[in-house]
Amino acid sequence: MWRSSALDPAAIERLKEARRRLDLKPLVVHDNYLINMAAADRSIRARSIAAFRAEIGRCLAIGADYLVFHPGSYKGQTLEESIRTLVRSLEEAAEGLAGRRLMLLLENTAGSGSAIGGRFGELAAVRRAVSRNLRLRIGYCLDTAHCLASGYDVASAEGLEATVREARRILGLSRVRIIHANDSKAPPGSRVDRHEHIGRGYIGMQGFRRILNHPGLRDKAFILETPIDREGDDRRNLLTLKRLCRKSLTTTTRSS
Numbered sequence: 001m002w003r004s005s006a007l008d009p010a011a012i013e014r015l016k017e018a019r020r021r022l023d024l025k026p027l028v029v030h031d032n033y034l035i036n037m038a039a040a041d042r043s044i045r046a047r048s049i050a051a052f053r054a055e056i057g058r059c060l061a062i063g064a065d066y067l068v069f070h071p072g073s074y075k076g077q078t079l080e081e082s083i084r085t086l087v088r089s090l091e092e093a094a095e096g097l098a099g100r101r102l103m104l105l106l107e108n109t110a111g112s113g114s115a116i117g118g119r120f121g122e123l124a125a126v127r128r129a130v131s132r133n134l135r136l137r138i139g140y141c142l143d144t145a146h147c148l149a150s151g152y153d154v155a156s157a158e159g160l161e162a163t164v165r166e167a168r169r170i171l172g173l174s175r176v177r178i179i180h181a182n183d184s185k186a187p188p189g190s191r192v193d194r195h196e197h198i199g200r201g202y203i204g205m206q207g208f209r210r211i212l213n214h215p216g217l218r219d220k221a222f223i224l225e226t227p228i229d230r231e232g233d234d235r236r237n238l239l240t241l242k243r244l245c246r247k248s249l250t251t252t253t254r255s256s
């Protein structure tokens with residue numbers, strides 16, 4: 001929904017205290033899924049800018065490290081126009097807001113319909129177009145299921161190498177701060193966004209073992225966005241990822 005409630009200062013303090021005590025980092029926020037700052041429709045765009053501004057404000061208040069957002073959809077415009085719209089919206093949303101810690105992370109998409117961000121080049125174009133008026137840094141979040149569905153074959157060894165190479169060249173690996181670890185129910189290149197439990201989709205156990213242990217990716221923060229069909233699925237998916245990390249240390253040799 002569009003409406004959001006104000007943050008309770010006491011809750012913010014409890015969060016900060018818990019993070020210190022448990023050494024929890026980074027703190028990553030995902031923006032509201034209704035937000036489409038690239039929208040040609042003026043009222044949707046205005047609502048999106050206001051909602052995103054509120055997201056930034058809350059992130060600054062709670063001391064978040066990253067705010068992940070989707071580039072949006074370009075219905076009714078060309079891709080180039082929509083990227084200009086998005087950049088203007090971003091600058092408006094963040095006007096007068098600054099934070100040294102917070103970084104905005106553009107997430108790649110499955111490239112379905114008129115979604116922007118199915119190609120790394122589209123994400124980089126947004127970052128390049130942003131002016132110095134925006135006083136927050138921009139980086140990237142890569143979603144493994146979106147990569148596969150949009151045509152980056154992260155399931156195979158060669159495909160993963162090619163994808164990391166392209167991410168390094170086009171985005172800069174140091175700007176890729178977060179990986180959304182999701183298997184894909186939809187086949188490679190299908191441009192359909194459907195998340196699956198780790199190991200049960202088209203990426204598979206071997207695919208995730210390579211992704212988690214890739215020298216260019218292994219130090220990133222991984223976040224699960226897998227389905228919860230039964231209670232405990234989130235915990236099970238997390239354990240699967242942890243097992244795949246450990247396993248590779250003893251049973252595989254790394255290739256460059």
Ligand SMILES: [Zn+2]
Nearest residue numbers: 107143180225
């Ligand atoms: Zn995601």
